[in-house]
Each structure stands twice: as structure tokens, then as C-alpha cells.
């Protein structure tokens with residue numbers, strides 16, 4: 001594999017080669033780069049379409065010009081600075097009298113009655129043995145200062161209920177099936193433990209090992225991009241690098257990124273299988289396997305791909321997330337890991353009462369016609385209307 005040195009990259013037209021494959025040229029100037037499509041990564045300097053072209057940072061960059069700006073900034077920020085200590089949030093709910101552990105970490109102990117009361121107030125339901133009590137603040141988790149600063153910089157002052165329960169449970173090593181309504185903060189509830197456990201592992205042992213330690217799968221490229229962006233924010237300044245493995249981007253670059261050494265892979269099942277079958281990626285060190293939108297991931301089509309990837313790992317801790325959970329999902333999950341704790345927050349599995357749901361069974365070929373019949377009908381069509389489709393292509397074919 002050839003990879004140009006920094007100096008080489010600063011000369012004009014650069015072609016990056018990996019093995020026998022030649023990928024797109026890295027753009028020399030920011031103005032040569034295209035505008036990003038909605039949801040695509042943006043250059044941290046100029047907001048044009050961004051890629052991983054700078055191994056020294058985790059940032060998306062559009063061109064060699066912006067890469068140079070980023071590297072100058074990195075050099076400046078490596079000067080020592082006196083950062084203010086992170087704001088520590090204390091447990092302030094007067095209903096709970098908690099015994100301070102006496103440590104500096106801010107961790108508190110709950111009796112089992114207090115744990116039950118707290119869970120019922122927060123509408124947290126837990127099935128499974130030895131699930132730790134909820135946390136009331138991020139600072140009670142003994143996270144390194146840098147991670148606490150990143151959490152604060154992301155705008156997260158207090159954990160949301162799903163984070164209060166899922167974070168300590170994931171940190172305890174338990175495999176989890178978590179359901180909570182959309183927008184409840186599920187993403188950070190699996191990313192925070194992933195960042196902490198990966199960075200900690202690299203700090204304590206195997207500092208030089210490069211194999212990925214965690215993997216997050218989601219059903220779409222757009223969701224992967226969002227998850228990876230949040231992971232990068234939470235892992236900034238820690239030994240925590242990420243790789244995005246999704247369709248639509250050059251596979252050779254994604255492979256190169258993984259081979260350079262990353263802690264987390266975020267990807268869609270299809271592209272990961274492609275990468276696994278065509279290339280030699282070492283997944284034996286993956287310790288945490290997270291699936292977002294499990295209800296979609298366990299539908300026919302995706303399910304086999306997910307299980308194929310899972311079988312390439314060596315019995316990792318599994319973290320499975322969904323807005324809704326069915327019996328079928330619970331069965332699938334118990335085939336993946338033993339002693340899975342089930343955490344649900346709010347009132348899952350119950351559709352919103354104000355939304356009337358009406359399934360209509362039609363042959364696959366007639367789906368589009370039926371949709372247009374509904375949209376044309378005076379009785380049913382009351383704009384505005386949102387039509388959900390399974391893919392970008394599906395969406396385009398309707399326009």
C-alpha cells in the first residue's frame with residue numbers, strides 16, 4: 001500500500017493509491033471541492049464536502065488547502081492551556097436522600113428502595129439481574145475529565161432518563177436491549193460508554209494495537225453519518241478514532257482509514273459485508289457491538305447481514321436500541337447474548353393515541369399506485385403529508 005507523505009500531499013495534483021486501486025484525487029483547493037448533499041460530512045474549515053484525508057486528526061476536510069489550515073490549528077492547540085474544571089452536576093432532587101461515597105468522583109449509592117422509586121419516577125422499566133441503579137449526573141461515572149468536557153461541550157448538562165439507566169448498565173458490561181421514544185437521547189446512551197471503554201482500553205493496555213474495539217451498525221448512511229459525528233465530538237482529544245463504512249463513498253479510503261487504526265467503526269450492514277468479504281479486516285478485538293434502530297435491522301433482508309457480521313466477532317457485549325421492541329426482537333437478542341437486560345423508558349410499544357394507524361395490504365407492485373390513489377383522494381388527502389420510504393432511491397422514484 002502506498003500512501004503519500006504530508007510533503008507529497010502538499011504538492012499539486014495528488015492521487016491516493018491503495019494496493020492496486022486508484023481512488024479519486026484529493027482536491028488541492030477548497031474551491032475545487034463540491035458542496036455537500038444534505039446529511040453528507042462537511043469540511044470543518046469551509047463547509048464544502050469533507051472526507052478523511054488527514055490521518056493526524058479525526059476531522060472531515062475537503063482539500064489539501066484546508067488540511068493545512070487544520071494542521072496549523074492542531075499545532076496551536078497543543079500548547080498547554082488551563083482549562084476550567086468541568087461543571088459538576090449534583091443530584092438535586094429533594095425526594096432522594098443519598099449517601100455520598102466519600103470519593104472525589106461524585107458517585108452516590110442508592111438503596112434498592114431508592115433505586116425502585118427513582119426508576120418509577122423516571123418511567124424506567126428494567127428486566128434482568130444485577131442492573132446497576134440509574135445515575136443522576138455524568139460526573140458520577142468516574143469518566144476522565146476530557147470526556148466530561150466533551151459531554152458538556154456537546155450541550156449535555158444532565159443525562160436524559162434513558163442515558164441515566166443505559167450508561168451505567170453498559171459500563172457494567174451487561175448486554176442490553178433498550179427502547180425509548182424517538183429523540184430521547186438513545187445515541188449518546190450507547191456512544192458515551194463506547195467512547196469511555198475504548199479510550200480506557202487504549203490508555204491501559206494495547207496502546208499500539210490498531211484493531212477496532214467497537215462497532216455500531218445503523219440501517220442508513222445518513223444515520224451512520226450522524227452517529228459518527230456525535231462519536232467524534234464525544235471522543236475528541238481521547239485515544240478514540242472512528243471510521244465510517246457506508247455506501248456512496250470510495251471503499252478503498254474507508255479500508256485505508258480502518259487499517260490506519262481506529263477504535264470505532266460506524267457502518268451500514270451492506271457495505272460492511274462488502275468490506276469483510278473482499279478485504280482482510282480484523283474484527284477479533286471488537287468488544288462492543290451496538291445496533292441502532294433494531295426493529296429495522298432485524299427485518300428480513302437486513303437480519304442475515306447483521307447476523308453474518310455478528311458471527312465475525314468474538315462474543316462481544318451487545319447494545320441494541322430501538323424505539324419499539326417486539327417479542328420477535330427479544331427472541332433474536334437472546335440468541336446473540338446471554339443475560340440480556342431489557343431497559344425501556346416511557347411507555348414503549350404503544351402508538352401515540354392521536355395518530356390513527358391503518359395498515360393496507362397490497363401486492364408489492366401495486367404499492368405505488370395505491371399511494372397515489374390515497375394522495376389524489378379528496379377524502380384522505382389533507383396536506384401537509386409525510387411519506388416514509390425505505391431508501392433514498394425509493395424516495396426519488398416517487399418524485
Ligand SMILES: Nc1ncnc2c1ncn2[C@@H]1O[C@H](COP(=O)(O)OP(=O)(O)OP(=O)(O)O)[C@@H](O)[C@H]1O
Pocket residue numbers: 155156157158159160163180181182183184185186187188323
Ligand atoms: N443529555 C442530553 N442533554 C441535552 N440534549 C441531549 C442529551 N442527550 C441527547 N441530546 C440531544 O437530543 C437530541 C436527540 O437525541 P438522539 O438523536 O440521540 O435521540 P434518539 O433517541 O437516538 O432519537 P431517534 O430514535 O430519532 O434516533 C439530539 O439533538 C441530541 O444532541
